Amino acid sequence: MTNPRTDHTEWDEHCERRDLARLLPPPPHPEPSPSQLAARRDFLLDEFARPRPFSGLTTRWRSLVVVAAVATAAAVTAMTLAPDSSTAEDPAPPATAASVELLDRIARVAYTQPQPSAQDGQYTYIRTVGHSTALAESADGSMRRSTTTTNTERWTAVNGTRPGLQRRDGGEQPLPAPDPASLTAPTYRMLAGLPSDPEALAKVIYADAERNHGAGSGSTTGPDQEAFVTIGDLLCNTVAPPAVSAALYHVASRIPGVTTVQDAVDAVGRHGVAVARVHDGTRFEWIFDQRTMRLLGRRTVLVKDGPWGRAGEEVDSVAVVAQGIVGAPGEGVATETAESSH
Numbered sequence: 001m002t003n004p005r006t007d008h009t010e011w012d013e014h015c016e017r018r019d020l021a022r023l024l025p026p027p028p029h030p031e032p033s034p035s036q037l038a039a040r041r042d043f044l045l046d047e048f049a050r051p052r053p054f055s056g057l058t059t060r061w062r063s064l065v066v067v068a069a070v071a072t073a074a075a076v077t078a079m080t081l082a083p084d085s086s087t088a089e090d091p092a093p094p095a096t097a098a099s100v101e102l103l104d105r106i107a108r109v110a111y112t113q114p115q116p117s118a119q120d121g122q123y124t125y126i127r128t129v130g131h132s133t134a135l136a137e138s139a140d141g142s143m144r145r146s147t148t149t150t151n152t153e154r155w156t157a158v159n160g161t162r163p164g165l166q167r168r169d170g171g172e173q174p175l176p177a178p179d180p181a182s183l184t185a186p187t188y189r190m191l192a193g194l195p196s197d198p199e200a201l202a203k204v205i206y207a208d209a210e211r212n213h214g215a216g217s218g219s220t221t222g223p224d225q226e227a228f229v230t231i232g233d234l235l236c237n238t239v240a241p242p243a244v245s246a247a248l249y250h251v252a253s254r255i256p257g258v259t260t261v262q263d264a265v266d267a268v269g270r271h272g273v274a275v276a277r278v279h280d281g282t283r284f285e286w287i288f289d290q291r292t293m294r295l296l297g298r299r300t301v302l303v304k305d306g307p308w309g310r311a312g313e314e315v316d317s318v319a320v321v322a323q324g325i326v327g328a329p330g331e332g333v334a335t336e337t338a339e340s341s342h
Contacts, residue, residue, distance in 0.1 A: 092257030160187035
């Protein structure tokens with residue numbers, strides 16, 4: 001894991017050493033003898049042929065749940081998927097050059113956006129359209145995969161001192177005021193108080209990720225993946241000052257394992273380019289309009305076959321269709337209609 005640095009010079013020197021190292025030839029190693037090569041080949045062939053225990057039900061993003069529906073029971077029980085200790089991942093490589101360049105472009109665009117005129121008596125407004133996947137156990141023990149589409153509107157007090165409101169598929173429910181506001185329960189004022197310097201902001205995000213998903217926490221997510229998910233949540237679920245949004249993108253460019261996907265589609269069918277990270281058999285994507293660099297939404301896609309589906313299939317997807325500052329719960333803003341680049 002790459003810990004965040006707080007000194008610009010130290011970070012720049014680290015990046016320069018890393019980039020220069022890539023230009024050097026690999027260190028010399030003695031060539032194995034023919035007998036050693038044959039032994040290694042036989043070992044690999046034996047490993048490929050050896051039966052593997054089923055290990056598809058591993059921990060998913062934010063502890064995806066299996067819904068166990070038994071015919072004789074009226075209640076539905078949700079259970080967290082058990083982690084598989086046999087699937088420990090190797091340390092991720094540094095973010096790719098393409099992802100760093102893309103995130104830098106996105107950050108520069110985000111920084112130039114108008115500063116919201118957010119007053120303490122106002123509310124942030126987010127409207128999303130999304131779909132998610134669930135697994136249900138039938139009476140005969142087989143697993144049934146289903147997809148649910150959800151339309152959501154959410155209002156949160158700018159300063160977090162008053163309750164908010166959520167509308168989902170025609171129903172309404174009040175939302176308690178965050179107490180206190182945090183990275184997982186943010187308000188506009190809380191976000192405005194975050195550092196706009198990427199080094200300092202990385203320290204804040206990683207401190208939270210280490211506390212909840214670091215060594216000794218029992219979590220299989222890990223700080224790097226948790227930092228990526230946290231930033232994605234903040235970008236898709238909140239309204240933040242432009243300087244903070246730009247800093248979040250810069251922090252993301254330093255997370256190991258970050259890559260790009262050239263063509264990704266959000267929940268309402270808009271095509272774009274994605275910043276992505278693979279964890280535990282699933283690719284987590286943030287999708288951007290290729291022309292405007294505006295965030296369209298996010299999705300998770302399987303990269304290997306398993307009980308949730310086949311490689312290439314979506315597990316969930318959320319499109320951000322409107323966001324802004326409004327005067328009161330129930331008020332909205334114009335739906336955004338970014339043109340597809342495809």
